[in-house]
Amino acid sequence: MKIIEVKIVKLDTAKWSAEIVKDYVAEDRQLQIFLNGKLYATMSCSPDDLKELAIGHLLSDGLIKALEEIEEITIEETGVCSINVRTRPGVSRGSSRVIAATYSKPKNHTLKRLCKVRSNIMVKAETILKCVETLSKIAETYRKTGGVHVAAIYKGDGSLICFAEDVGRYNAVDKAIGKCALAKANFNECLLAVSGRLSSDMVSKAATVRIPIIASISAALSSGVKVAKAANITLIGFVRGNRMNIYNAAERIIS
Numbered sequence: 187m188k189i190i191e192v193k194i195v196k197l198d199t200a201k202w203s204a205e206i207v208k209d210y211v212a213e214d215r216q217l218q219i220f221l222n223g224k225l226y227a228t229m230s231c232s233p234d235d236l237k238e239l240a241i242g243h244l245l246s247d248g249l250i251k252a253l254e255e256i257e258e259i260t261i262e263e264t265g266v267c268s269i270n271v272r273t274r275p276g277v278s279r280g281s282s283r284v285i286a287a288t289y290s291k292p293k294n295h296t297l298k299r300l301c302k303v304r305s306n307i308m309v310k311a312e313t314i315l316k317c318v319e320t321l322s323k324i325a326e327t328y329r330k331t332g333g334v335h336v337a338a339i340y341k342g343d344g345s346l347i348c349f350a351e352d353v354g355r356y357n358a359v360d361k362a363i364g365k366c367a368l369a370k371a372n373f374n375e376c377l378l379a380v381s382g383r384l385s386s387d388m389v390s391k392a393a394t395v396r397i398p399i400i401a402s403i404s405a406a407l408s409s410g411v412k413v414a415k416a417a418n419i420t421l422i423g424f425v426r427g428n429r430m431n432i433y434n435a436a437e438r439i440i441s
Contacts, residue, residue: 242364355382
């Protein structure tokens, strides 16, 4: 991920001192995703892992069900960066939209469309703690800038499959999902660890690709809990130190 070096005035009001120092900020840019020649999504994102972002976004939005449904992906860097995804004949298409940084409250008809996630995965509580703790160790851009989110997908034994960073927490999840799909991993036997809040959109992404467990260092929102219950997802928030809050389907966690 590209990091931009900047000069800042570092002001300390306690000491009444100010100095010009070197600092770093995370780069972001606008991205357009075209699906079968039509604009599907416009978003602000970090300019890396764009192919994985597009794949993960289409999978987590339910536009495609498998990687094999994609026929071709091309990236154009002229002006606004754009990704052109062409699917095989018969794959559904979506309408144009702008991706915001906020979450949307789930509607009843959306919840009814969610299938129950069936999985026999059992994960030790210690494994969940280590997976979330590892986020801060692998998130190099976050340590330097504090301006990105991180998402990682692990196997049930805690071994890392992939991770991603992005200025948007949903983008980070999509990139991780895209990388996981390209690695041919079985989502149903994985867990997703994230740095962002557990909103309805965040949990819906996991539900759509059939990830049974999602854990975060941050809080769960009521909309996220509602989706987790509808989709039978194990939802865990405030994973810090030796503690965690399990909001749903605690039977998958071995204490």
